[in-house]
Amino acid sequence: MAKKLKQASRKELQELKPYLEEWVDRTEKSEYIDEDPVQFMHAYEDKEDQLLAGFFAALMAWGRRDIVVNKVGDLLNRMDHRPADFIKNFTEADAARFEGFKHRTFKPVDIYWLTKILSSIENKYAGFENFWKHCYSHAENKSRELISVFHEEFFAMHPEAAQRTRKHISDSEKNSSCKRLYLFLKWSIREGSPVDLGIMDFMPASELMIPMDVHVGRQARVLGMLGRTYNDWKAVEELTGKLRQLDPEDPSKYDFALFGIGLSDEEIPERFVKNPEYLG
Template identity: 65%
Template sequence: MSQELSKRSELQIKELKPFLNKWVERVEQPEYIDDDPVLFMHAFQNKEDQLLAGFFAATMAWGRRDVVIRKVRDFLNRMGNQPTEFIANFTDRDAQHFEGFKHRTFKPVDMEWLVKILQSILLDYNSFEDFWSFCYKRASKNERPLMSVFHEQFFRQRPEAPQRTRKHVSSADKKSACKRLYLFLRWAVRNKSCVDLGIMDFMPPSELYIPLDVHVARQARALGLLTRTYNDWWAVEELTEALQLLDPQDPAKYDYALFGLGVDEDGLPEEFVLNPEVLN
């Protein structure tokens, strides 16, 4: 995209609300769950299992959803489908369960270290939510992005974790969009949803940022909600700020609308397209 993209005014953004709300209602349905990695949170009854399974599902949400689902199912099977118990009792001998596992750039060594770090978190904070709450309060106090503090504190648990594993958990300090971390928080924090579980309340849904992937970004640029051409942290901030105009209490719900528009066979209706070159 060589030319500058057009941006909707605040009034023009608000005029999109009925259209985008319709798409949220259309996509955010119970049947969405079966074809999305969020299904692994719904597969468990215990809250800690839900959070840990969801964290791995979101962390591995890279590529086609059907492939991600297959790989996450494989990984959870290797944990006996008891993530909390497996992680809490993990020893070096249990690393053999991950032999042969691969997904994108994830290798057995990465899964082993993620489990070790989560084990340390459970020991030190009693629950995964309590760890998130600690990071949230620390970020607020120091006026830093939550995902910068989360990354920092996550690997502070086990400083000896290899550099390659650190790349699988994003940090806003590195200007990453932190898509997978905010996808997890959408699942775990948004309430009053038939898809997102709303089982953590350490932060309000109003403070969630959009999980920015390439498809969501493409639709947002076409609509004139996003003008930044890189899918980085600044783009996340710009798009979330625009979506807050539509619903300041729940901006992340529009992830459903932008996702749905991206996969719809008919595409984005022409009357709503502000930057048609994005779709070419």
């Protein structure tokens, strides 16, 4: 049986807020962009280029950031650094460009199907945000979580897509943390940030869920903000609920704080440490 983690009380959460806000201020700076995959959104001026480059960058944000940046750069180079034009006009002959591409479990067949589906989306919905709007409206009408609807509608564009490719688009109804898709949404929706671009407005920032990775989960457990020991959808709901107590309008901004704390060599003040076994 898993050890029960200590959790911060509501009062202790409020006492923690200034510490987290300080870390947001320290981390959410333009310099952050240079070493992060979000740089590929900032590399373009056209919205559709930004969204499509950002989507692939977020899907591939898995492992060391420098390796992710190199791999995303490789992929966009194969698209002649014109992702919107390449994807909208994608043909079977273009599939050869993906030969030899590999990143983690991504193989050429996965890039092929993701690109083919995105091409159909671009041409049917006249823009990626319009597809997200469609999914958001459907999710609201059916009282379902957005990412599950996105997964379903995404692959409905090409039901014949390789089964192995489906694992690259998360599904919260299968208890996935959906980290990479909510990372993309954070990049695309949060406004007034030197890092996040705020170029989509189909949903408010208040509804964003925290992008849950191993580092965010670890720091949240240290601070007593997460009692669940697995980084799954239930953990995302639990942690985001705590963060909404601190800032109901912009809970996902604390991703910067938890990331910054985890990257720093500074010791967390002892009064905030609830579960020291997660330190280090």
